[in-house]
Amino acid sequence: MLNIVIFGPPGAGKGTQSQQLIDKYHLVHISTGDLFRAHIKKGTELGKKVVEYNNNGILVPDEMTIAMLKKELDDNPDAKGFIFDGFPRTVAQAEALDRFMTENGTAIHAVVALDVTEEEVRRRLQIRRDAEHRPDDEASKVNRRIEEYFNKTIHVLPYYAQQGRLTTVHGIGKVDQIFGQICNNIESARQAQA
Ligand code: ADP
Numbered sequence: 001m002l003n004i005v006i007f008g009p010p011g012a013g014k015g016t017q018s019q020q021l022i023d024k025y026h027l028v029h030i031s032t033g034d035l036f037r038a039h040i041k042k043g044t045e046l047g048k049k050v051v052e053y054n055n056n057g058i059l060v061p062d063e064m065t066i067a068m069l070k071k072e073l074d075d076n077p078d079a080k081g082f083i084f085d086g087f088p089r090t091v092a093q094a095e096a097l098d099r100f101m102t103e104n105g106t107a108i109h110a111v112v113a114l115d116v117t118e119e120e121v122r123r124r125l126q127i128r129r130d131a132e133h134r135p136d137d138e139a140s141k142v143n144r145r146i147e148e149y150f151n152k153t154i155h156v157l158p159y160y161a162q163q164g165r166l167t168t169v170h171g172i173g174k175v176d177q178i179f180g181q182i183c184n185n186i187e188s189a190r191q192a193q194a
Contacts, residue, residue, distance in 0.1 A: 001079075001080060001081045001106045001109075002025055002027065002080070002081035002109055002186075002190070003027075003081050003082050003083075003084070003101060003106060003107065003108050003109055004021065004025075004027070004081070004082070004083045004084070004108070004109065004110050004111075004112060004186060005083075005084045005087075005088070005097075005108055005110070005111040005112070005160075006018055006021070006083060006084065006085050006112050006114070006182075007111055007112065007113040007114065007156065007157070008113055008114035008115070008116060008171060009116060009118070009121050009146065009149045009153075010121060010125060010142070010145045010146065010149060011116070011120075011121040011122075011124040011125040011128065012114040012116045012121065012171050013114055013116070013124075013171055013175070013178065014031075014085045014086065014114065015031065015085060016175060017112075017114070017175075017178065017179060017182055018031065018083050018085045020175075020179045021083050021179075021182070021183075021186075022083060024183065025080070025081060025083075025186075026080050026081075027079070027080065027081045027082055027083045028076050028079040028080075028081070028082050028083070029082075029083050029085060030069065030072050030073075030082055030083065030084050030085065030087065031085040031086050031087075032065060032068065032069060032085075032086045032087040032089075033085075033086045034085075034086075035068055035072065036050050036054050036060065036068075037054070039068075040054060046064065046068065049064065050064065054135075054136065055135045055136055055141070056136070056141060056144060057136045057141040057142065057143075057144035057145035057148065058144060058148060059089055059090070059148050059152060059153075062090055062092045062093055062096075065087070065089075065093060066092075066093060066096045069087055069093075069096075069097070069100075070096075070100060073100055073104070084097065084108075088156055089148075089152065089153045089156065090152050090153065090155070090156065091155055091156060091159050093156075094156050094159050094160070095159075108160075108165060109165075109186075109189055109190060109193060110165065110167060110185060110186045110189035110190070111160040111165050111166050111167065112167055112168075112169055112182050112185055112186070113157060113166060113167070113168045113169070114169055114171035114178070115168050115169065115170050115171050116171040116172055117172070118146060120172055121146065122142065122146075125137050125142050126139075126142075129142075165189070167185040167188075167189060169181045169182050169185060
């Protein structure tokens with residue numbers, strides 16, 4: 001199995017790079033943001049509970065997020081591996097993810113953090129707002145998401161760094177070049193663990 005976490009602030013390019021990683025390594029993509037949006041669109045019970053958090057750029061409480069993720073893992077017993085995009089966003093989520101991996105006799109093999117400046121992130125989210133009209137790409141909501149990232153999510157980095165699982169990739173430049181760097185980091189992490 002190959003399990004990867006792709007990490008970075010909103011607008012860092014996690015979704016774009018995930019798509020390329022899926023094609024190359026045939027992984028199951030778990031994007032908690034996409035999952036929440038799908039629940040909201042379908043009007044499920046979970047969707048009704050999370051819509052306010054989601055639209056306002058506030059993290060959904062860990063309990064709901066972790067339960068949704070666990071279900072997604074259980075629904076994909078034959079996966080060759082997973083790419084986690086937008087999860088974990090808190091240390092509690094990172095701990096839960098490790099627990100689930102251990103229970104399944106596997107592990108997170110690499111954590112790839114996309115390093116992008118706040119200025120660049122704001123620029124990209126503005127472009128996406130004009131193209132996709134996501135409610136949480138509105139200017140005031142973007143501020144909130146960036147705050148959530150720096151207040152809560154950033155603490156996940158030392159969690160993985162202490163375990164020697166963190167790799168960083170400069171996330172500004174050509175998509176293919178960034179992808180090449182990500183692949184190099186994944187291969188090195190795999191070899192180190194072999
Ligand atoms: P971004 O472009 O900000 O990375 P996502 O599509 O990953 O956005 O997530 C959108 C929203 O979904 C978040 O602002 C939050 O409300 C919710 N969400 C997604 N993943 C998580 C998570 N792991 N923990 C808590 N909330 C989450």
